[in-house]
Amino acid sequence: MLTTVGLLGSLLAGCGGAPAAQSGTSGGAPQANTGSGGAATEEYEKATIRLAYNLPQDHHISKGIEDFAKKVEERSGGNVKIQVYPAGQLLSDKEMNQAILTGGVEMGVNSSTLWASVVPAMGIFDVPYAIPTSYELAGKALSGSVGDKLKAEMEKKGAKVLLFADYGYAQFANSARPLKMPADFQGLKIRSIGHIPSVMIQAYGAAPVFMGAGEVYMALQRKTIDGATSGTTAMVQRKYDEVSKYLTISNYAYLEFVLAVNKKYWDNLPAKTQELINTTAKETEEWIRQQAEQEDKATAEQLKEKGMEVYVVPEADLAAWKEAAKPAWDEYVKTAGDLGKELLEEIQNIQ
Incomplete structure (x- = not known):
């Protein structure tokens, strides 16, 4: 339920513990971890993956996605490159889903609202007061069976969800x-x-x-x-x-974005590369959730200060x-x- 802490209502902590390499500050994206557990980076097969998104580059989701791409490349010793196309440079939000599903782009970030036209169940994030007004509980749902069922429906359509990117609550x-x-x-x-x-x-x-x-x-x-x-x-x-x-x-409502990858492309990636991407995506998801809470607090206060x-x-x-x-x-x-x-x-x- 909503609480009245300050001016913001309920704002709780993100779900799960982020790896020690991550930064919990609100000043930028999580700090890059250049290591990969001592594994030989030459073992990663070379791959170049295009990733498109439409949010402004200074948005907390964008910062998380940019750092995700950087970490994957660094941890693979430069063998797995993720080329990021920000702020609608490659695709509009209306074009994004079809491009991912057809392989026109390998990865992309788009809102759950737009994905609901492909997978109606994804519209749950827009249902008024359906998502708990608590970052902790919302994260628990997305990391549990609710998230698993939504991911399964997306895969049926040809897109694998790598992470849920929390935008924050709607006002x-x-x-x-x-x-x-x-x-x-x-x-x-x-x-x-x-x-x-x-x-x-x-x-x-x-x-x-x-x-x-x-x-x-x-x-x-x-x-x-x-x-x-x-x-x-x-x-x-x-x-x-x-x-x-x-x-x-x-x-x-709990505004949600999704980082998805074309399922056929994903299935053809080596297991080692899949593991690296999944691990890095999980870290990024947790960091973005923490930032959503902090940004909601800060920006609501800014709007008050602005009159x-x-x-x-x-x-x-x-x-x-x-x-x-x-x-x-x-x-x-x-x-x-x-x-x-x-x-x-x-x-x-x-x-």
Whole structure:
């Protein structure tokens, strides 16, 4: 459940222990480990792997992915090279999934929301108040059977998940009025981030609007929309504070990105290379989760300092927000079927 620590709601520690070589600081990516347990690096077969992502390079997920690529190359003695194409240089987010599935690129990072069009069960991260509002419990779910089942569904489609990259919790910014209860959304136009959140926005009485992330600032400035939903990290990067007055922290969704690799390509990699990539990916996943918590805290505070009026939904009120969002739960089960229902039940029992 959501807590009211400071201005941020629930923000708990990442799941699992990172290797000693990792840095737990918030100043940058984990420190590179150039060793590989004493194994002879010449034993790695040469490979060049392309990896594309669309997030800004200064985002904590981007920093983690860049360091992941660096570590793999260093630990393989330069034999396994991962060529990184950042910030949409190679593929847009809309092109990414198909490119991974067809082998147009070997690896890529994309949002779970976009993967939900391929694997409907992946939409669970967008279901309002389905993911525990706790980094520790969210990590426990992703590292356990919930994550395993989602990975299995992805593999059926031809993509192997190497890691879940936590973006952070989703909040609401708007320029009309404080959003303290679902009824406060009535009549507003809110930029949505996907189909399931749009159903929630409609259930709250507002109109969802679809547009690219880069268009939101101008739309808010011109009053063509009243507000938007996103993580506070993006709100700082996109300068929402200049065009929005109110921030509501409800942690309604856990925004997730996925580093995936083409399954056929993966299956043809030597076992030694697979082991190296898997080990490094696990370290990176844990580091990114720690950073998501720290960045959520820091960026929400920054938005307050920049003049936004911040409202943290009290824990006692969350039941009303969740109940009003029930149509979004029904929509998820409708699209994800029995597996979706099973995942929702399982994730609600994570302790």
